[in-house]
Amino acid sequence: MMAIDAVIFDLDGTLVDSAADIAEAVNRLFDALQLPRVSEALVRGWIGDGVGALVTTALAHHGSAEPLQRAMPLFMAGYHACLLRSPRLYPGVLETLQALQQAGLPMAICTNKPADLVPPLLQHLGIAGFIAGIIGGGSLPQRKPHPAPLLASAAGLGVPVAQCLMVGDSATDHAAAMAAQMPVALVSYGYPRQLDLQAVPSLAVVDDLRQLLPLLLPAPAVG
Template identity: 70%
Template sequence: MATSAVVFDLDGTLVDSASDIAEAVNRTLEDLSLPRVSEATVRSWIGEGVRKLVTTALNDAGSERTLDEVMPTFMRHYRDCLLRSPQLYDGVVETLQALRQRGLPMAICTNKPAALVPPLLEHLDIAGFFAHIIGGDSLPQRKPAAEPLLHTATLLGQPVQACLMVGDSATDLGAADNAGMPIVLVRYGYPRDLDLDATDAVAVIDALPELLGHLA
């Protein structure tokens, strides 16, 4: 089936935001009188939503504080750090422009809280490319559940099989597999323990412009 729409993950696929997320985590840990952790460590935690991120950080630090106690502090720091130093990956703007020229509608499906996505896209000057945004709190389910991608396809008015997901992690792969949506994976994001070359992805690409050669 021909590709009629493209659905992008955000962090690790379009935007390198790990430094800012790590700073938000570390400011939270400091507020709890806990030691900071490396950016590389936080990178390995990104992708399953903010509640799982904070849970992992608390467990790693051996803290007995509850998630509900800590989340307001983390969200304050997350908002404060959102636009601190995010960077688009190489070739993102050119790829989005090429997809728009081909008439393909695009959407974001991310586990980042939905309210934080538009300010980030606007800061990076790519907000106008996307018809819809589904965040990690837009539905009761989040990736790797199928529902976010199924809902995104519905919003785009396209069959699931005609949409192409673009992501970087096992969370994205699981969501695509569960939804029956083909996926292209990027090597440069936050794959954690995912063996990219052992997946059933349409392709694994080194830079986003390579996506244009893998549209059905």
């Protein structure tokens, strides 16, 4: 069992599958710019580095010369409108959060998703009560893979960095944890990524969050 006293989760691709809603927001941007819509599968590969990077990639895909400062408000209008359209928790997420809360491990969210969109999403999915802190895009000048968001998350929980576990799905999450010198576990589901899960250092790679529980919680007493 690892000496972990708190868990910091990425959001999109780790706890929540919101790719369909993000893809619809991208396509509403394309509608506004009179550009062709694209598939959800394509947009899934663009998610993870924040909305600025997402919109930049989307515009580049179509070779659009639309300035980012004009495209961003169009995208954000769609992002807000689509936020609660069809997000879902990945299998095992609710049970894992319940078990960690029952064991007294505080939990936080560290995401590049705009910070103001995180609370309504957590509330909609019924998991807001498990989360003690949120660091999102715009909370700090830096975003993952910079270590500052993870360091701020640990400080907010009042737990030393080395005793926090970062759980994510992407190269961005892994790089942030390495830079923060924070233990990291990776999920094998989530969004497409340029990351060989088996080739990078991590405490675990899991197919379901419930597989983390034996590593984090004491074994039940026998007899």
